[in-house]
Amino acid sequence: MAPVFVRGLCKSFKNVVALQDVSLAVSERQFVTIVGPSGCGKSTLLRLICGLIPPTSGEVRVRGVPVTAPITDVGMVFQSPVLMPWRTTLDNILFVAEMRGESGNKYRTRARELIELAGLSGFEARRPHELSGGMQQRVAICRALLLNPPLILMDEPFGALDVITRERMGFELEKIWNVTKTTVIFVTHSISESVLLSDRIIVMSARPGRIVRTFDVALPRPRGRELLSHPDFVRLSAEVRSCIEDASLAQA
Ligand SMILES: Nc1ncnc2c1ncn2[C@@H]1O[C@H](COP(=O)(O)OP(=O)(O)O)[C@@H](O)[C@H]1O
Numbered sequence: 001m002a003p004v005f006v007r008g009l010c011k012s013f014k015n016v017v018a019l020q021d022v023s024l025a026v027s028e029r030q031f032v033t034i035v036g037p038s039g040c041g042k043s044t045l046l047r048l049i050c051g052l053i054p055p056t057s058g059e060v061r062v063r064g065v066p067v068t069a070p071i072t073d074v075g076m077v078f079q080s081p082v083l084m085p086w087r088t089t090l091d092n093i094l095f096v097a098e099m100r101g102e103s104g105n106k107y108r109t110r111a112r113e114l115i116e117l118a119g120l121s122g123f124e125a126r127r128p129h130e131l132s133g134g135m136q137q138r139v140a141i142c143r144a145l146l147l148n149p150p151l152i153l154m155d156e157p158f159g160a161l162d163v164i165t166r167e168r169m170g171f172e173l174e175k176i177w178n179v180t181k182t183t184v185i186f187v188t189h190s191i192s193e194s195v196l197l198s199d200r201i202i203v204m205s206a207r208p209g210r211i212v213r214t215f216d217v218a219l220p221r222p223r224g225r226e227l228l229s230h231p232d233f234v235r236l237s238a239e240v241r242s243c244i245e246d247a248s249l250a251q252a
C-alpha cells in the first residue's frame with residue numbers, strides 16, 4: 001500500500017487556483033522531491049497531504065486511510081527549524097515525544113543515535129543560539145525522525161541557509177536517509193538538491209500547479225561529493241532544468 005496516494009487533487013483559495021488535478025503515489029521508503037517555481041503550490045500540496053488544509057476536490061490517502069483531518073503520524077521539517085530557545089539540542093529533539101504525552105526518557109537512546117548520525121555529537125547540551133543555522137536544521141531533522149514516523153514531509157528545509165552550508169546539508173541528509181530509509185516528500189527549488197537526494201523527482205508547473213513530468217533517479221547510493229561531476233548527474237540536472245524552464249514558458 002502506497003504510503004501516500006493523491007488523486008485528482010485541486011485546491012483553490014478564493015479566486016486563486018493553487019493546485020489543479022494533481023495525482024501521485026509515493027512508495028514505501030522512497031525519497032521523492034517536488035520541484036517547481038515559487039508559488040506553484042508545493043507547500044499547499046504538503047499541507048494537503050498531512051491534512052492541515054482540506055482540498056477543494058480530489059483525495060489524499062496516507063497508508064490507505066483517507067486524510068480528512070491533520071495527521072499526527074508524520075514528521076515535518078520546515079524552512080525555519082522552529083526550535084525552543086531555552087531547550088538544549090537533546091531536549092528539543094525529545095520534545096516530539098512529550099507532545100505525544102510520552103516520557104522523553106524512553107527516547108533518549110534513540111535521540112543520541114540520531115544526534116551522532118547527524119554529526120551533532122558534543123552539542124547535546126547546547127541551546128539553539130549556540131548552534132549554526134545548519135546545525136539547528138539538523139536538530140529539526142533529528143526531531144522529525146525521533147518517533148520513526150512512516151512519512152516525513154520537508155518544505156525547503158535548507159532554503160534559509162547559505163549556499164555552501166546548503167550543499168553540505170544535502171550530503172548530510174542523504175547520509176542520514178541511507179540509514180533511516182524513511183519515506184520522504186521533500187520540496188525544493190534547487191535542482192542539484194533534488195537530483196542528489198531523490199529516487200524520483202516531480203516537476204510542477206507555475207500556477208496553477210500541475211505535475212508536468214516525473215524523473216526517476218537511478219544514481220547509486222550513498223551519493224557523495226564526486227556525484228556532482230558524474231555524467232548522469234550532470235545530464236539529469238540539465239534535463240530537469242529544461243523541463244522546469246519549458247513549464248514556466250508554457251505559462252508565460
Ligand atoms: N492560505 C492561503 N490563502 C490564499 N492564497 C494562498 C494561501 N496559501 C497559498 N496561497 C496561494 O497559492 C499559491 C501556491 O502557494 P504555495 O503552495 O505556498 O507555493 P510554493 O510553496 O510552491 O511557493 C500561491 O499563489 C499562494 O499565494
Ligand SMILES: [Mg+2]
Binds near residue numbers: 042043044155
Ligand atoms: Mg512553499
